[in-house]
Amino acid sequence: MGIGEIDGWSAAPLDSAGDGFRLAQLVTKEVRKHGRHLLGDQLLETLAEIQHRRGNRDPFLHAFLDAILARHQDRFRNQTYLALPLLDQVLADPRSGLDPERLSALLIADIVAHESQPSSAGRTDPETRRKRITHAKRLLTALGSADITDLPLPPRTAAGAWLPLTVLPVSLVHDEYFFIRALQTHELVFRTLTADVQAATHALRAGQVDAATAALLRADKVFQRAAMLFRIVATMRADQFHDFRQFTEGASAIQSESYKRFEVCCGEPKPSRIRSEAFTNVPAVQAGAHRQDNVARAFLDLHRQGRIDDSAGTRLRFAIDQLEASHQRWKITHYRLAARMLGNAHGSGYTAGVPYLEQCLRNRLFTTAAGT
Numbered sequence: 001m002g003i004g005e006i007d008g009w010s011a012a013p014l015d016s017a018g019d020g021f022r023l024a025q026l027v028t029k030e031v032r033k034h035g036r037h038l039l040g041d042q043l044l045e046t047l048a049e050i051q052h053r054r055g056n057r058d059p060f061l062h063a064f065l066d067a068i069l070a071r072h073q074d075r076f077r078n079q080t081y082l083a084l085p086l087l088d089q090v091l092a093d094p095r096s097g098l099d100p101e102r103l104s105a106l107l108i109a110d111i112v113a114h115e116s117q118p119s120s121a122g123r124t125d126p127e128t129r130r131k132r133i134t135h136a137k138r139l140l141t142a143l144g145s146a147d148i149t150d151l152p153l154p155p156r157t158a159a160g161a162w163l164p165l166t167v168l169p170v171s172l173v174h175d176e177y178f179f180i181r182a183l184q185t186h187e188l189v190f191r192t193l194t195a196d197v198q199a200a201t202h203a204l205r206a207g208q209v210d211a212a213t214a215a216l217l218r219a220d221k222v223f224q225r226a227a228m229l230f231r232i233v234a235t236m237r238a239d240q241f242h243d244f245r246q247f248t249e250g251a252s253a254i255q256s257e258s259y260k261r262f263e264v265c266c267g268e269p270k271p272s273r274i275r276s277e278a279f280t281n282v283p284a285v286q287a288g289a290h291r292q293d294n295v296a297r298a299f300l301d302l303h304r305q306g307r308i309d310d311s312a313g314t315r316l317r318f319a320i321d322q323l324e325a326s327h328q329r330w331k332i333t334h335y336r337l338a339a340r341m342l343g344n345a346h347g348s349g350y351t352a353g354v355p356y357l358e359q360c361l362r363n364r365l366f367t368t369a370a371g372t
């Protein structure tokens, strides 16, 4: 198989039909056999050559190779670890008809399917896997998959076929597979949250306070899914985590743009936070943070203009408080999980680790609104 066929691919003329999907399947097979970080230099060089020659002719293959070659090319980060550009290609395909919610359901269903395979148990005991499957099925129900005996499957489209190729573990540790799917789902959850919070700001700018309140309450419900994700991740043992963490150095959710976009759409973070590693790790969000309209500012403006009556204002404040409290709970759960998994070790995003997260507990989302 494999390497020989990949070599042949590199020699193929540029204008040949070049089945990028077939190539990616072959590479994925190698990844699942050895782990992404134990792929041989010769293979990586060949793939880099293919990437260079073909450019962005096939956006799926391009995004796939972007992930595979990230460490080799010294740009391994959260988004290449999680193959987010490839996931985005699948999400953007109009024929597949996916949105962040439906894609999340597919990723969680994949966790259930993976954990249900008897052959891939590794060192994870049956009780842990049962618990993991139970939590994943609860999240599936929350995502609207009523019939969880029939797990949702990827759409039967060319883009849908790439979905199984979006898990590219760095190791052979069983638990890394579900961990990647959980973090990918987290990215999608925060995109949904951002859309809801932006809808609230637009509604406030249009003077539609009750519509804004409804959007924030919707966001608060979505937040419960983020909490459910932690329950799934919490089934992992610290020693299993450390088995693959040694290869994930440099990739951290501190680089997650979707989390920080959610944050700046709620209120304007303090200047000290904007200057800190929380935002230097997401330069695109950092650069636009001051220009970004947000719920807190829109609420304050409406209040100053006397365009908000008491009862609508009270309902809006309630929704804001709910979301703030859910986010605080989310941070506390994350902090505790990290403390159990990491102890005194630094974070893979090069912060001090648990002390950094403890400091983050003091931050609030809706700082401007609190003053109204």
Ligand code: HEM
Binding pocket: 182, 183, 186, 226, 229, 230, 233, 241, 252, 253, 254, 255, 256, 259, 278, 334, 337, 338, 339, 341, 342, 346, 347, 348, 349, 350, 351, 352, 353, 354, 356, 357, 360
């Ligand atoms: C084994 C589990 C986990 C550990 C040990 C862990 C640890 C950490 C650490 C130490 C940081 C600080 C940045 C760094 O130096 O890397 C961080 C940041 C972050 N983590 Fe996790 N994490 C875990 C799981 C998760 C999960 C499952 C999610 C999402 C559902 C998540 C979301 C985030 C986010 C959004 C940040 C950025 C926080 C900020 O900058 O304010 N983490 N994590």
